[in-house]
Amino acid sequence: MKRLQFLQALAIAFGMAASSASLAQGYPNKPIRLIVPFPAAGATDLFARTLGQKMGDKLGTTLVVDNKPGAGGAIGSDQAAKAAPDGYTILLATTSTHSIGPAISKLPYDTVRDFTPIAHVGDAASIMLVPVNSPAKTVREWIDYAKKNPGKLNYASSGNGTIVQLTAELFKAQAGVFVTHIPYKGTALAIPDLISGKVDVLFDSLPTGMPHVRDGRLRALGVTSLKRSPLAPELPAIADTLPGYESNTWFGFYGPKNLPADIVAKINKAANEALADPEVKEKLARLGIEPAVPGTPDQFAKMVAVDAAKWKKIVVDRKITNE
Template sequence: MKRHQFLKACAAALCLAASSASMAQAFPTKPIRLIVPFPAGGATDLFARTLSQKMGEKLGGTLVIDNKPGAGGAIGSDMAAKAPADGYTLLLATTSTHSIGPFISKVPYDTVRDFTPIAHVGDAPSIMLVPNNSPAKTVREWIDHAKKNPGKLNYASSGNGTIVQLTAELFKAQAGIFVTHIPYKGTALAIPDLITGKVDVLFDSLPTGMPHVRDGRLRALGVTSLKRSPLAPELPPIADTLPGFESNTWFGLYGPKGLPVDLVARINTAANQALSDPEMRDKLSRLGIEPTTSTPAQFASMVAEDAAKWKKIIVERKITGD
């Protein structure tokens, strides 16, 4: 009897494996929905539209962008978490949805339990901008200037609880300086005040910040990636002055929890192949994004480390959202 039960169990397992393999071979048989939890026209949306076409080619199917903005990305992320785990609903997540948002406000999902990590697909570093009349021409000189003027300098951000504010707070913590926070409703609104010297520093994205530098209206002191960015190779990493300093907006693909391993592998391979394409890399660089490739495990590990870093800053600095 026990032998009979064992053979039945083995047969059932083989059938399940065969069914899973068959599903992976047939996948995709219909369009794949890629949820973008931010509005159309933004950086995440533009990245998704650039990536989806090439990924679709590699998968032999079509990826359809579905913008579901709101609550800092939480609405679209929750929809992805609750979707069937069949590979036909994916999420393009970011630092905001999985590393920062859950520690700023309550979200309806668990970033680890409710998702299946698939691939880390890109990073967008920022640059440290100061007015042209700033006495500092290097990161070290700016830190020294701040230490000589405690409480007299300020920094702009795109709002409370944003990656821009957190980057500045991380910088303050590692540099051991006190600088006052002035939140704006987006960095575009802060740029005019930075140019005129009403604010003293801003950590802005490369695509929006560098044009002002190259036009001679602002000065860039460094980049927030650990190494020089191919998008602005002339800028030294801030980490050259503050060892280990790093702040990137990452982008990554997730599926709902329980996504079969074979489908994860198929989608991961398609993403990595798409991101290795020279034309794709060139398009993304124009968006200010450095394409990356990874295994699902590497992606999960990166997010865990990133979330722990930002949680520490949020708790220690008592940061809240708008």
Template sequence: MNRLPSRRALLLAAAGAAALAPWLPAHSQPKPIRLVVPFPAGGATDLFARALQTRLGEALGATVVIDNKPGAGGSLGSDIVAKAPADGLTLLLATTSTHTIGPALGVKLPYDTVRDFTPVVHVGNAPSVMLVPNASPAHSVKDFIALARAKPGRLNYGSSGNGTIVQLTAELFKAQAGIFVTHIPYKGTALAIPDLVSGNLDVMFDSLPTGMPHVRDKRLRALAVTSLQRSPLAPELPPVADTLPGFESVTWFGLFGPKGLPADVVQRLNTAVNTVIAQPEMRGKLAVLGIDRVGGTPAQLAKTAADELAKWKRIITERKISNE
């Protein structure tokens, strides 16, 4: 996405941020910046945060400490940041789960995702991959839609559970394609993979890092990715949007602070993150994680979060989806 400032401008601004960072205490050893990850260590959000950690600290002239606070679908860690002082020392790496799906499902949260946070920057998107068994007659998205229309109600799809991004992606696909495919929920996509390989499931949307190894091993066939553009992790795959214009379903990652974060702090954090994710080394690390960098302004993050919330609320309401 062409949403980032020029590299020279970013480097100059980052140098200023490291030298001037006025929100950090003026001690020889400034206080560390606490980056709260509202999910367990080792998960996708945690790995993303750790990929950013060192370079972001260098850009800010401070130490960035990852603080995993899992629980309650990400709301435990998010609430810690919502109630933290607005001094720029406590930040949240939020995701689609914490700031879109939960609110769209009507989950009762101890905070308001708009009122109680300050958007900083849309860091990246993680698309999914559309998978079918090797024995499937579908070799493209168009083929699968034709197959589903020829067998209404006789095909099924697996998901990682009710109300998850995997189910929502499939339901969005069904709505735009005008097909009916039965939902079979599992406790995680890993448990669904054997049934997909054996042909007991007809299709599933999975993350690129977990889904593509099965494709490389010739156990499954990949038809497309769910981002608007091709993914660096699987550049050979077309987007679903090539067949269903406008189709997009990604897990987005955004950096937020507590409400009331000063504008100069927001700007310096925004510049630092944009600088870091523009670096070739970081682009490579993100590609391995199946994440496409985004960047941009705080306003763009706020718009993304609002647009995603509206989209998933509509699908959840129309398809009568719940997390139970």
């Protein structure tokens, strides 16, 4: 009886392997649904459409962007997690969905157990902005200014629990300064108050912040990537003043759990090849996004694990909520 059960289990295993191999061999033979868990026309959506078009050319099919916004990206991410693991539904995830979300909210999915990592595809740094009449012209001067005025300065964010707030809180933690949080419904609404001096500092994206800097309405003190960004090479890295300081919004592809390795490899290869295309690089630069260095799914998973641990510590230590 035990021998029969063993042979049956072996047959099932071989059958599943053969089925997966057959699926991967003919993949893809129809359009691929690319879930973007954020609204249309936003940076994540534009990134998906730019990269997805070129990836479709590489894969010989079409990547159809399906916007499923809501709950900080959790609604679309949950749909991707529950999709069939056949490679025809993939998710463009971000720091918000897989690093910050699990630390702040109770999610309907487990970011590790319920997904298959595919590829890290991009990073977007922010810039530290202050009014032009701020006494600080460098990151060091701003830190010194804040330390001389504890509790008197404030920072704007795009809302409670957002990457903008956490970027500022990470800065506060490493710089050892006390600055009051003022949440807005988006950084665009905070910009006028920053220009007028009602707000003392804001960490904003490159595309939305730099035009105000180049027009002379705001001053940029530094970029949140570990090194100078090629998208704004004139700005020093904040890490030059605060060693190790880094805050990037990463972008990456995930599939549902149990996605066959051969399909993962095909999508990963198409993504890396698309990111190397000069036209794609140019379009991403306009969005303030740097293409990720080509890597494996395992490298992507490890990067996200480190990033999630960093933000969880900030959320816990600083008692951050999304309310």
